[in-house]
Amino acid sequence: MNRLSSQLRIGEKIGLGFAVVCLLFFAVVGYYHHTLRSVTGDYKHLLAVFETRKSLALAIEIEMAAVRDAEKAFLIAHKEQFAQEVDEHLQVLFDKLALLAAVDEDSRQTVDQLRPLLTGYRDSFHAVAEAWRSMGLDENSGVQGAFRSKIHRLHELAGRYSVDRLYAGLLQLRRHEKDLALRRDLRYAEQVRRQVGELVQMVKGSELPAAVKAQLLDDLRQYAQSFEPFARELLAGGNANGGMGRFRDAAHRIEAVLKANHVPHLENSILQLRRREKDFLLRGDESYPPMVAEIARGIRAQIAASAIADADKALLSGLLNDYQSSFFVLVAQRARIAELTRAMDAAAQRVAPLLTSNSAQANQMMSQRIEETSLAAQTSARLAVGAMLAATILGALFAVLITRRIVRPLREMAGLLDNLAYGAPTPRVAAVPGGRDEVNAMALSLNALIGHRANFLAWWKSSLQEMNAERTLQAASSRDEREQAIAELRAVGMARVEQLNAMRGRLLAEVDDIIATTQRVQSNHSGTTFDDAKRIEHAAREIATLLEIVGGHLSVPANDAGSSSATAPPALV
Known part of the structure; x- marks a missing residue:
């Protein structure tokens, strides 16, 4: 790291x-x-x-x-x-x-x-x-419209054969006529006249064919004309002649016409038939179709028993059969x-x-x-x-690590400088050779300064020890003092040799660094970088400083031959 x-x-x-x-x-x-x-x-x-x-x-x-x-x-x-x-x-x-x-x-x-x-x-x-x-879908379409048209036609024809009121009026007329003949009372003659007038109005308002209406009206006119002489004769006390006369023949003709155009209770039966039909269409109850069939059988019986013409019977029966067939088709369709x-x-x-x-x-x-x-x-x-919290923590941690990498070496260097100022023993600052960091470069420079200071101090101390030993040797008065001084000079010489060997190692290291940097510069096609030039400069200055130290020692003149021989350092190893 x-x-x-x-x-x-x-x-x-x-x-x-x-x-x-x-x-x-x-x-x-x-x-x-x-x-x-x-x-x-x-x-x-x-x-x-x-x-x-x-x-x-x-x-x-x-x-x-x-x-x-x-x-x-x-x-x-x-x-x-x-x-x-x-x-x-x-x-x-x-x-x-x-x-x-x-x-x-x-x-x-x-x-x-x-x-x-x-x-x-x-x-x-x-x-x-x-x-x-x-x-x-309505009363006029489909099967429903088909049987409805048939029953409407049947109902329309039934009106032609509904002469019950006319027949009852005729019977009422004959009754008043008989009462007149029996009691010879004027009021019965008035009742006959009034009844004839009512019959005329009923015939005109009926649904009988026009020819039948004309025949009935003609017969009623003949009856009224022939009844007047008979009524005058009776009221005058004449013979009733058994109630017979032209008026009686006219009444018989009217009765015959009515019977020829009469189907008893036909219209009521048809209305009853329609009622059951409506009940079925309204409720859908399966009990109503049998009722319709039963009423239709009754109508057929009424038509068959009537005195109407065979052609009319066939027409009415055909319409009834068509209606019944269509109705039962409708029943089957409704079931489907x-x-x-x-x-x-x-x-x-x-x-x-x-x-x-x-x-x-x-x-x-x-x-x-x-x-x-x-x-x-x-x-x-x-x-x-x-x-976000993790990123904040990591960012803060990374900032702390970077700041620590910058601040800690500076703090150590500040302590070393303080030690240098007051002469305290000074350790080296941790530094990486060849680093690009400015703080690391400062540490290397400071370490070099401390090393040079130590070399100068050691060399200076050894020089003082050598000078003291030479003075002692020169001032020695006995053999023992002389040998002791020579021993001190030899110890100083050995220390010098050790220092020179250390300097030799430093010089060789700096030379190797210069050679490596030179080779890297030669292999780098982009030219010399600032860091390489700085590294060569530092190595050269280091060599110059070490040589200066050694050169200062070599420039010191020897006092005499004896002292020179006595203090000559051993060869470098």
């Missing part, structure tokens, strides 16, 4: 620190944006898939409800517009199913289940609608419609649970996805906060 730190200058360290802090900042910002994109993507996916599925499921349920409403309206009102509304809503429903199938795989599987069921429901409804069209309606309801009931489950599933998945997205967003927010 120290070697790596020494290869960086202070500015590079500070720049590296800022770069690392910026990288951490960008990493935090990048993670924040990644988290934001992730959460945004989750919400987009939530809207694109689950919200879409929920909306389509709700829309499909609404459309299905609209289909059923239009279906019920058609079954109640039997109008073509409601059938068209069913088809329109079904088309919208199938379009929404296509959109739902494109959302995701689960939706496609749900649509694969719904589509055949809805197709079956649509086919069932079309069958029901076609059956109703065949039966008749009921069966088709049950099939349609069954198809709709199979669709409804799937629609409900699809909507419930969409709501459940929507809620679950919202919860998952919220939890993921909370987790991402916590992680983002954690990443």
Whole structure:
């Protein structure tokens, strides 16, 4: 770590620190944006898939409800517009199913289940609608219109044979006539005249054919004209002649005409027939068709027993038979419609649970996805906060490490300089040779200064010791003192040799450094760098300093031959 730190200058360290802090900042910002994109993507996916599925499921349920409403309206009102509304809503429903199938795989599987069921429901409804069209959407169409036209024609003809009131009026007329003949009272003559007038009005207001009306009116006129002489004769006390006369013949002719155009209770029977028909159409009760058949048999019997012409009997019977046939076709068609309606309801009931489950599933998945997205967003927010705190801590730690790498050597150098100032023993500052760091260069320079100072001090001390030893040798008066002085000189010489050997090692090291730097400069095609030049300069100055120390020693003159021989240092090793 120290070697790596020494290869960086202070500015590079500070720049590296800022770069690392910026990288951490960008990493935090990048993670924040990644988290934001992730959460945004989750919400987009939530809207694109689950919200879409929920909306389509709700829309499909609404459309299905609209289909059923239009279906019920058609079954109640039997109008073509409601059938068209069913088809329109079904088309919208199938379009929404296509959109739902494109959302995701689960939706496609749900649509694969719904589509055949809805197709079956649509086919069932079309069958029901076609059956109703065949039966008749209103009273004038289909089978219903066919038998209704027959019964209306039958009812219209029945009015021609409904002469019960005329026949009763004729009988009332004959009664008043008999009372006049028996009692010879004027008031009975007035009643006859009044009854003739009422019969004339009833004939005019009847539905009898025009020829029959004309014949009846002519006979009533003849009756009134022939009755007046008979009434005057009776009131004058004449003979009643048994109540016979021209008026009696006219009355007989009127009676014959009425009998020839009379089917007793035909109109009432036809009204009763229509009543049971309406009851069946209204309630759909199966007990009414047998009643219709029974009433029709009674009408046939009435027609057969009447005195009307055979052609009229055939016409009335034919209309009645056509009506009855059409009515029972309608009964059968209504039964088929009921069966088709049950099939349609069954198809709709199979669709409804799937629609409900699809909507419930969409709501459940929507809620679950919202919860998952919220939890993921909370987790991402916590992680983002954690990443920011971690980046802050790492940035602070890195800043502390870089600051420490700068401040600690400076503090050590400050202590060394203080020691140098006051002469205290001074250790070396930790430094890496060849480093590019300015603090490391200062440490190397300071170490060199301390080394030179130590060399100078050691050389100076040895010089003092040598000078003292030579003085002692020169002042020695005895052999022992002389030998002791020589021993001291030899010790000083050995110390000098050790110092010279150390200097020799330093010189060789500096020479090796110069050679290595020179070789690196020669191999570097870009030329000499500032650091290489600085390193060569420092080595040269170091060599110069060491040589200066050695040169100062060699320049000191010897006192005499004896002292020179006595103090000559051993050879360098």
